[in-house]
Amino acid sequence: MNARAIQAKAGRQRMQVTPEGIALPAVLASRGTRFGALLIDLVIMGVAMGVTSLVLLLAAAGLNTATGGRIDNPDAELKSALEFVIILWIAAMFLFRYGYFLFFELGPRGATPGKRMTGIRIAARDGGRLSAEMVLARNLLRDIELFMPIGLVFSAGETDGVTWLAAMGWFMIFALFPFFNKDRLRAGDLIAGTWVVEAPRRRLEAVLSTTATARAGTSAATGAAYRFGDAELSVYGEYELQTLERVLRENRREALVSVHEAICRKIGWNPGAGDERAFLEAYYTQLRARLEAGMRMGKRKADKFT
Amino acid sequence: MTATPAPPRPTGQAAIEAAALRSDRFRQDREADWQRLEEIVTRMERGRLRKLSDEDIVALPVLYRTVASSLSVARETSLDAATLAYLEGLVQRAWYLVYGPRVTLWGWLARFFGGEWSRAVRSIWPELLVAFALMAAGTVVGWQLCAADPDWYYSLVPGGFQDERVPGASREVLSSTIFGNADQDGKSVFAASLFSHNAGVAILCFALGFAFGVPPLLLLIQNTGTLGAMLWLFDGQGLLIDFIGWLSIHGTTELLAILLAGGAGLHVGRSMAFPGDLTVVEAAARAGQRAAVVMAGVVFMLVIAGMLEGLGRQLIDNTQGRFMIGGSMLAIWLSYFFAFRRAPLGSDAL
Numbered sequence: 001m002n003a004r005a006i007q008a009k010a011g012r013q014r015m016q017v018t019p020e021g022i023a024l025p026a027v028l029a030s031r032g033t034r035f036g037a038l039l040i041d042l043v044i045m046g047v048a049m050g051v052t053s054l055v056l057l058l059a060a061a062g063l064n065t066a067t068g069g070r071i072d073n074p075d076a077e078l079k080s081a082l083e084f085v086i087i088l089w090i091a092a093m094f095l096f097r098y099g100y101f102l103f104f105e106l107g108p109r110g111a112t113p114g115k116r117m118t119g120i121r122i123a124a125r126d127g128g129r130l131s132a133e134m135v136l137a138r139n140l141l142r143d144i145e146l147f148m149p150i151g152l153v154f155s156a157g158e159t160d161g162v163t164w165l166a167a168m169g170w171f172m173i174f175a176l177f178p179f180f181n182k183d184r185l186r187a188g189d190l191i192a193g194t195w196v197v198e199a200p201r202r203r204l205e206a207v208l209s210t211t212a213t214a215r216a217g218t219s220a221a222t223g224a225a226y227r228f229g230d231a232e233l234s235v236y237g238e239y240e241l242q243t244l245e246r247v248l249r250e251n252r253r254e255a256l257v258s259v260h261e262a263i264c265r266k267i268g269w270n271p272g273a274g275d276e277r278a279f280l281e282a283y284y285t286q287l288r289a290r291l292e293a294g295m296r297m298g299k300r301k302a303d304k305f306t
Numbered sequence: 307m308t309a310t311p312a313p314p315r316p317t318g319q320a321a322i323e324a325a326a327l328r329s330d331r332f333r334q335d336r337e338a339d340w341q342r343l344e345e346i347v348t349r350m351e352r353g354r355l356r357k358l359s360d361e362d363i364v365a366l367p368v369l370y371r372t373v374a375s376s377l378s379v380a381r382e383t384s385l386d387a388a389t390l391a392y393l394e395g396l397v398q399r400a401w402y403l404v405y406g407p408r409v410t411l412w413g414w415l416a417r418f419f420g421g422e423w424s425r426a427v428r429s430i431w432p433e434l435l436v437a438f439a440l441m442a443a444g445t446v447v448g449w450q451l452c453a454a455d456p457d458w459y460y461s462l463v464p465g466g467f468q469d470e471r472v473p474g475a476s477r478e479v480l481s482s483t484i485f486g487n488a489d490q491d492g493k494s495v496f497a498a499s500l501f502s503h504n505a506g507v508a509i510l511c512f513a514l515g516f517a518f519g520v521p522p523l524l525l526l527i528q529n530t531g532t533l534g535a536m537l538w539l540f541d542g543q544g545l546l547i548d549f550i551g552w553l554s555i556h557g558t559t560e561l562l563a564i565l566l567a568g569g570a571g572l573h574v575g576r577s578m579a580f581p582g583d584l585t586v587v588e589a590a591a592r593a594g595q596r597a598a599v600v601m602a603g604v605v606f607m608l609v610i611a612g613m614l615e616g617l618g619r620q621l622i623d624n625t626q627g628r629f630m631i632g633g634s635m636l637a638i639w640l641s642y643f644f645a646f647r648r649a650p651l652g653s654d655a656l
Contacts, residue, residue: 019405020374024398090498094505098605108403109351121402125591129405132414137598143506144513187516191574192598193591202395204337204344205388209327242387249388285327288385292329295383 014183014197016127027198028184029120034196040114045100052092060085097147101139106132111199121199125183134192141188145174205249214285219278226282232267233290239303241291244284248277256280329384336376340396343369347399370400418602426599427643433572437526437565444527448534462535471536477543484545484552485623501612504560505605508567512601515571516578522571529564551625554632556615562639563607570597570604607639 012028029037060082067078104112110130111121122138124130152167178184183195208214218225247255256276263283264271291301346362346369377393384390427434451458456473463471471483507525514521533553540549574593581589614631622628 018374018397018401020371022374022378022397024394024401026398087498090502094502098505098509108353110402123402130402131595133595133598136602137594140509140598140601141513141516143509144516148510190587190590191516191594193588193595199399200391200395201399202388202392204340204392207330207333208386209330238385241385245387288329289327291385292327292383295385 012184018127026123029118029196029198031178031184033118033120033198034178034184037112037114037118037120040117041100041112044113045096048100049093049096052096053089056085056089056092098139098143101142102135105135105139109199110135115196119198119200120196122189122194123197125189125193125195130194134194136192138188138192138194141186141191145177145187146171149174208245208248208281209285209288211281213278213281217282217286219275219282221278222275224275224278226279228267228283228286230290232269233287235266235304236287237301237303237306238291241284241287244280244287248280248284251277329380329386332379332383333386333389336372339369339372340376340393343373343400344396347396347403350403351399366400367404370397370404373397373400418599421646423599423603424643424646426596427566427603429596430569430573430600433569433576434565436572437522437568440523440526440568441530441561441565444530445534445537447527448531449538450534451531452535452538459535459539462531464532471539473539473542475539475543477545480540480543480545481548484548498612498616501608504563504608504612508563508604508608509601511564511567512571512574512597512604515574515597517575520575522568522575526564526568548625551628551632554636555618555622555628556611556632558632558636559607559614559639560611562636563604563611566600566607567604570600573597610635 009027012030014026014028015023016026017023063078063081063085101112104115105122109116109121110123115121122130122135124134149167149171153164153171156163156167174187177190178186181190183189185195189195213219213226217227244259247259257273260276260279261271263269263280294300342365346358346366349358349362350366373393374397377390377397380386380390380393448462451462452473459473471480507529511522511525514525537546537549540546574590574597577589577593578586584592614635618631622631
């Protein structure tokens with residue numbers, strides 16, 4: 001993550017306070033992520049609708065052959081069987097169109113498959129419960145935001161230029177809606193009192209201060225001891241510490257080398273080669289110990305400039 | 307060249323104390339709890355509630371508070387960004403579950419039919435009155451326009467309806483459209499497609515309320531204008547009562563559903579135009595949630611109307627029977643909405 005990405009994320013951060021009084025940051029999902037999630041959902045819906053239609057069509061064809069191909073002049077029995085197939089189809093299409101988003105967003109994860117895959121979910125804007133009414137309201141609006149104008153655009157496509165333009169304008173008004181408010185709400189979110197936030201599922205990373213080097217301050221490979229004094233540790237603050245943490249966790253060779261070099265230059269050591277990781281682990285642990293001790297005394301150092 | 311060597315460090319207990327961080331030991335003491343919570347949360351998110359033991363379910367709120375307090379402490383004592391991010395994510399996920407809507411579909415339906423729906427309908431009564439006035443006005447206007455100039459009939463009644471029911475049609479032709487269709491085929495398909503179509507129109511009526519309520523007004527007037535024109539047509543041949551009967555069997559339910567949908571749309575539009583003490587956004591959210599409950603009921607009513615229209619109308623071939631069914635449906639709906647006032651258990655929303 002580079003500085004610009006971090007800054008962009010800070011702009012999307014909203015604070016919610018739990019009943020226990022703990023502030024939890026909720027990061028609004030980016031518009032691109034939401035668009036991607038919608039595309040995935042539409043593809044899933046399209047495939048499901050296509051498969052259902054195909055199965056029912058095959059069933060109708062099967063009925064036709066089973067009764068000896070009398071579909072042009074059916075008797076009462078075949079007719080009611082075919083009617084049943086058609087009703088099933090109408091009901092299935094209706095359920096897909098209005099039920100797909102409802103069903104998944106009412107679940108415990110508050111997200112459709114597309115949203116799950118892109119790591120986002122819906123949440124109540126006021127920080128309270130996400131209620132069934134909210135999910136209903138935001139998805140009823142989806143019909144005029146998406147399905148109706150798109151249907152119109154396609155049906156008017158070839159013949160009627162004016163209708164096509166009007167439908168396109170209608171579609172664009174709603175499609176651009178999230179660009180004109182600070183919380184990136186679409187019309188349905190506005191009406192329902194919801195918003196879409198990131199729902200990251202992070203793993204618990206390893207403890208960094210348990211390696212032999214970190215504990216003892218001596219490199220296991222070379223036996224070199226890394227001990228840093230006050231002057232050497234006081235040059236950096238929390239921001240640099242967390243950058244160093246990222247570098248250690250990502251464990252990319254060239255990053256380790258360049259950070260090692262930068263730190264050595266800053267604290268006036270001669271950068272050697274071949275033992276960068278051990279050096280950085282020791283420096284990280286001792287810097288963190290110093291900064292955390294300061295924290296406990298109520299002294300914090302945000303970055304190297306403070 | 308290697309880094310400048312430093313003097314050897316003291317060994318023993320002091321060395322471990324100095325190097326292994328206090329905040330990391332804090333984490334090591336508690337991470338078993340964190341991981342247990344994560345496991346429970348993950349299983350609940352997958353919807354596998356049955357696989358959770360009672361013990362886990364009882365433990366969830368306790369673990370949630372434990373982990374939440376770990377987070378508060380870690381924020382004040384630890385600079386391990388990855389652990390803090392993990393805890394924030396975990397507390398948030400658990401929070402959605404602990405404070406989430408723990409209501410099953412059946413539970414929601416029971417609450418919905420057991421009072422929430424009728425309460426939502428009553429709470430938008432001013433808009434329902436407006437919608438009713440508009441529908442009545444639309445009907446009268448449709449009738450009057452046709453009475454003044456029969457050509458209006460063609461603009462008011464859309465082409466799909468037109469078949470043989472046009473101004474100047476004989477009494478026999480008109481009568482045949484409302485009686486004697488008992489043996490018509492495809493009734494159930496007709497009912498299903500009608501429902502699907504009507505539900506689409508009702509949802510449109512609600513959703514357009516978003517544009518400050520103006521489009522629902524127009525939709526209500528336009529649709530009842532069609533009704534007025536047809537009433538005028540059948541009245542011309544002395545079939546007014548029979549036509550109303552033919553219409554009422556499903557019409558009382560369907561028109562009431564459209565009235566509710568229009569009222570719900572107006573409610574959202576009015577709340578955005580005149581939000582009162584709230585901000586526009588808050589007012590829209592509150593009205594939207596209230597209106598969504600009404601709309602869920604509207605879809606249910608349209609299912610019933612579709613069944614009545616597709617099946618009942620053809621099976622019952624006399625005006626009296628049709629009035630009986632239509633009238634009793636209306637009575638049932640109205641008494642349910644306005645006389646049934648049990649407050650649903652444990653809900654004070656809306």
